[in-house]
Amino acid sequence: MKRRVRTVAAVAGAFMAGVVVGPMVAAWAQDGGRADTYRLLNLFGDVFERVRAEYVEPINDRDAVENAINGMLTGLDPHSSYLNQRSYRDMQVQTRGEFGGLGIEVTQENGYIKVISPIDETPAARGGVKAGDLITHLNGNSVQGLTLQEAVEQMRGERGTSLKITIRREGADRPIELSLTREVIRPQVVRFRLEGNDIGYVRLTSFNEQTDVGLRRAIQTMRQQAGQAGLKGLVLDLRNNPGGLLDQAVQVSDEFLDQGEIVSTRARRPEDAQRWNAKSGDIAQGLPLVVLINGGSASASEIVAGALQDHRRAIVLGVKSFGKGSVQTVMPIPGNGAIRLTTARYFTPSGRSIQATGIEPDIEVLAQRQEATASIPREREADLRRALRNEGGVQQPAGAAIPKLELPPGIAEKVSRLPPDGAPAFDPTKPETDFQLQQATQLLRNLAAVQTPSRRAASR
Structure with missing residues (x-):
């Protein structure tokens, strides 16, 4: 059995209108001088409150704080960042190497979702999806206006659930509708x-x-x-x-x-x-x-x-x-x-x-x-x-x-x-x-x- 390696750590903390969980403040204060640390944290709180009160439109507090955290991390190096709950779930799916879905490698073209290739032995391959197909609708709803990530999230789902996709195929006289049942997909790495x-x-x-x-x-x-x-x-x-x-x-x-x-x-x-x-x-x-x-x-x-x-x-x-x-x-x-x-x-x-x-x-x-x-x-x-x-x-x-x-x-x-x-x-x-x-x-x-x-x- 080969040795498996995992780096796992947990950090608990929160910013709320300039208030920071006490133990984190204490740790940071020891590192850079207690007075300076509190002064800088108060600066963050002051700016946050000013933005909430005077920005031209109401802001979402969570978005503002997450953006601030991400700015702190991305300012360190090109590879540090904050992952919100959705991004964190997506990362876990990618590292596990399996997810519930249809089995299609896709990209975006002219607002539609273009099939790069169906993965062998998956619902998409068995259902007749072909490379080059354009997916125009998911469960009857147009994909126009969706980002690629949003469309992918709609195609993924629990094993055994079904999804109706509408395809436009070159050479076909009319759109093709397929009803596919999601399975556990393992991408070919x-x-x-x-x-x-x-x-x-x-x-x-x-x-x-x-x-x-x-x-x-x-x-x-x-x-x-x-x-x-x-x-x-x-x-x-x-x-x-x-x-x-x-x-x-x-x-x-x-x-x-x-x-x-x-x-x-x-x-x-x-x-x-x-x-x-x-x-x-x-x-x-x-x-x-x-x-x-x-x-x-x-x-x-x-x-x-x-x-x-x-x-x-x-x-x-x-x-x-x-x-x-x-x-x-x-x-x-x-x-x-x-x-x-x-x-x-x-x-x-x-x-x-x-x-x-x-x-x-x-x-x-x-x-x-x-x-x-x-x-x-x-x-x-x-x-x-x-x-x-x-x-x-x-x-x-x-x-x-x-x-x-x-x-x-x-x-x-x-x-x-x-x-x-x-x-x-x-x-x-x-x-x-x-x-x-x-x-x-x-x-x-x-x-x-x-x-x-x-x-x-x-x-x-």
Whole structure:
């Protein structure tokens, strides 16, 4: 059983017309001087009362106080914030990885809800919903004027309840009405397939409570699909994965490591520092591993890439990651949502803090030629206002990955950095346009070709 990690804390407090719960005032007063603290809290109360009395329209007290709290938190760094009750519920749904609903991935277009894709084996897929459909009505009510979040909330609901949706489909003479019964939906955070019958490809879209279980299931399934020939290697695709739960990043890393540190965190107080180590057992059984990253790989994705890179367990290929090396703890406030507060920095096994620097790939491969000459680079953590500084870790020389996995002579040189002239533009729905993946699979095949027969046999 892999060790599960959860950061849980509870904070109780309230602002009411400038009155603050006593214990919190006492704690803050000790930190900054009692008189100054009370004076500042009185300032908040004075401004709040002035706004309530003289703003051009009556205000909602709760909204005003929540906005003030959110302003305090967002003023700290880009990742701290206040979650009202609805936002907190939505976050819990996302991290659990399951909810009652129809099973549709959607976006918004011209005021309507556009179906990106129905999820396999869900009410939407079985009911005939197709990619490209426009949802115009929910239970007879137009979706015009609803935000995407509001429409999604209406489509979610208790398992067993029904919802009537009206669809406008290209080529259809009239609107299509479907009555669907909600079920428990588990979004596909793990997608996998075989590349050429010998390379396993696993894409992790985020780190929620289902990620590690899905990874294990994916690798087991691909081994069965590969049959007697066996797999020659694995590609772990973390591109555009924004992160998620720390415990899932630890477990995913642990799946490929036999021993050693995975990640450590250092908080404001030295006694709050934590460290997580790998348990024996490599789910890939020593198969060569390539991890794909790009500028959208952040947080938990960087923990995994950094751990596998530092232990020389994987070749990291792609472009530099986002550089989010901080840990946020969600602290519930009973009856009032929660706060998401940055409480620690994390460090890779070699002691690197990748905050505002990112993970440098062992082999740089661009997705498109335009990236080499782009005048405006992709925004990363270091570009965000109030981003935390990189401090407290072993410094990483610019442009150098630490440490590098030693490859057999000539192997790395066979990897192309740029797509050829005239190559089709990258389309994530079309694997044949994915140049980075093509280079990763070819690298694994080249590695397999120089492996000894005994090692190939042990990897099956």
